[in-house]
Amino acid sequence: MSIKNTPFNDKHLALGAKMAPFAGYNMPISYTGINDEHLAVRRNAGVFDVSHMGEFVLKGPKALDLIQFVTSNDASKLKKGMAQYSCFPNDIGGIVDDLLVYCLEENSAYMLVVNASNIEKDWNWIQSHNRDHVEMHNISDKTALLAVQGPNATKMLQPLTEMDILNLKYYTFVKGTFAGVDNVLISATGYTGAGGVEIYFDPTEGAADKIWEAIFEIGGPQGLKPIGLGARDTLRLEMGFSLYGNDIDDTTSPLEAGLGWITKLNKETFLSHDFLESQKQRGVSRKLVGLEMIDKGIPRNGYVIADLEGNPIGHVTSGTQSPSLGKAIGMGYVKPEWAAIDTPVTIIVRDKPLQARVAKIPFQ
Numbered sequence: 001m002s003i004k005n006t007p008f009n010d011k012h013l014a015l016g017a018k019m020a021p022f023a024g025y026n027m028p029i030s031y032t033g034i035n036d037e038h039l040a041v042r043r044n045a046g047v048f049d050v051s052h053m054g055e056f057v058l059k060g061p062k063a064l065d066l067i068q069f070v071t072s073n074d075a076s077k078l079k080k081g082m083a084q085y086s087c088f089p090n091d092i093g094g095i096v097d098d099l100l101v102y103c104l105e106e107n108s109a110y111m112l113v114v115n116a117s118n119i120e121k122d123w124n125w126i127q128s129h130n131r132d133h134v135e136m137h138n139i140s141d142k143t144a145l146l147a148v149q150g151p152n153a154t155k156m157l158q159p160l161t162e163m164d165i166l167n168l169k170y171y172t173f174v175k176g177t178f179a180g181v182d183n184v185l186i187s188a189t190g191y192t193g194a195g196g197v198e199i200y201f202d203p204t205e206g207a208a209d210k211i212w213e214a215i216f217e218i219g220g221p222q223g224l225k226p227i228g229l230g231a232r233d234t235l236r237l238e239m240g241f242s243l244y245g246n247d248i249d250d251t252t253s254p255l256e257a258g259l260g261w262i263t264k265l266n267k268e269t270f271l272s273h274d275f276l277e278s279q280k281q282r283g284v285s286r287k288l289v290g291l292e293m294i295d296k297g298i299p300r301n302g303y304v305i306a307d308l309e310g311n312p313i314g315h316v317t318s319g320t321q322s323p324s325l326g327k328a329i330g331m332g333y334v335k336p337e338w339a340a341i342d343t344p345v346t347i348i349v350r351d352k353p354l355q356a357r358v359a360k361i362p363f364q
Contacts, residue, residue: 006051007144007208015226022229023116025052030228037231038323041194045150046227047215054119054140055200056112057104062132064107070129070271071101072254074264075110078103083171083187086262087254088125089272093279094250095257097122098242100189102173111139111185111200115244129271144203148215149227149235153196156219161186165197179214181207191232193239193362234320237329240290240361246301247288247317247331255279256333257288258361286314287339291330292359297349299330299356304348305338313338316347322363329363 004025012019017028028049030037040046058066067075073086082103088096097118102111114122119140127136148157158166161178165186168174173187178199185200201207216224233243242248242257254263255276265277291299299319304312319330330347338345341360346353 004052006049007203008049008051008146008212011212012049012226017226017228023052025116027052028226028228030230031226034228034230034234035323037225037227038234040223040225041150041192041227041231041235042324043151044223044225045148045153045156045196045219046225046231047219048147048149048227048229048232049145050147050198050232051144051203052116053145054114054116054122054138055143055145056114056123056126057109057137057139058112058126059109059135059137061108063110063134065132066126066130066134067101067110067112068268068270070126071099072259072264072270072276073101073262074267075101075103076267078106078110080104080106081172081174083173083189084262085171087248087259088122089254089263089270089276090125090250091272093253093272093275095244095248095252095254096125096250098244098248098259102185102187117245142202142204143200144208144211145198145200146211146215147190147192147196147198148219148224149190149192149196150194152222153194156222156224157197157215159218160214168197179211181210184211191241192235193241194235231323233318234323237318237320237331238322238324238363240331240363242288242331243318252288252333253279253284256284256286284336286333287336288317288331288333289339290359290361290363291316291319291332291345291347291356292363293328293330293347293354293356295354295356296328297347297354298328299332299347299349303332305332305334305356306346306348306353307338308344308346310346310348310353313345325363329359331361334358 178184314334
């Protein structure tokens with residue numbers, strides 16, 4: 001399968017980005033270094049090209065019914081201009097993917113934003129449950145997505161539009177003209193916990209160049225930087241945001257992953273509803289927790305989590321050296337009796353048990 005490029009590939013190369021294949025796309029991993037980029041987002045603002053993400057539009061009188069059946073959250077609560085975080089449960093209580101649901105028109109038009117590596121899988125999953133022939137459009141290849149994140153992001157971007165993005169409430173969005181390009185959707189969402197917006201638009205007819213250049217023309221003098229996927233990962237991990245394929249997957253339930261808040265068991269039936277309701281009543285057999293290293297070492301995906309006697313109690317799903325906190329952090333699944341904050345555990349690194357503790361998420 002040939003690797004795809006986003007509409008900003010030439011920009012990344014011109015900026016000297018380290019590029020690597022990710023989810024079928026040639027993506028920028030870093031420009032000036034992960035630590036530098038990470039701190040730029042936490043302290044000021046940065047731009048991520050996340051055009052590899054997938055976007056589906058579902059339309060028609062039965063669109064909401066289909067979304068309600070295939071997702072765990074309650075999309076009926078969404079008014080036009082609102083978004084929500086959700087997941088697709090599979091038939092056995094696992095997670096097909098996590099996603100964002102955008103309400104474009106109440107009860108009739110919605111945009112679902114899914115992970116790049118799961119576009120085909122998610123499309124087929126929704127389609128397999130589309131018994132009412134809801135109109136579905138995969139607009140992934142026609143949609144560019146820039147995430148401008150950081151405490152100063154909206155302040156920098158506000159002069160480029162008449163839409164009020166400065167006061168946009170979390171998980172709401174507006175649609176209009178931005179940097180001279182029409183039909184741009186700007187949402188107060190992101191994967192960094194640093195504030196900012198995500199900007200969706202059709203990149204054709206020069207729109208990609210126009211928007212990229214306008215953003216950097218206005219933001220560059222204020223310290224706005226391009227940011228790669230490396231810092232995106234360290235930023236999300238500091239916040240305890242799950243990464244699909246690492247922290248959540250087809251074998252993990254939303255209740256085990258701490259996503260009970262997007263699992264609305266009181267709404268009408270949805271996929272795996274009965275399984276999840278039963279799991280909630282009997283209690284989960286493992287929980288996703290934050291981990292903070294005490295000894296020197298970094299917890300990595302797949303490393304064993306053990307008790308102080310060396311007995312395995314779980315495994316690490318994500319880990320890194322936190323640029324903001326100056327310490328090694330991670331996430332992993334442990335048996336519930338080991339999930340309390342400050343519980344001492346060990347991480348087995350190259351056959352050696354290193355001291356760690358269960359930590360509060362977001363990390364501090």
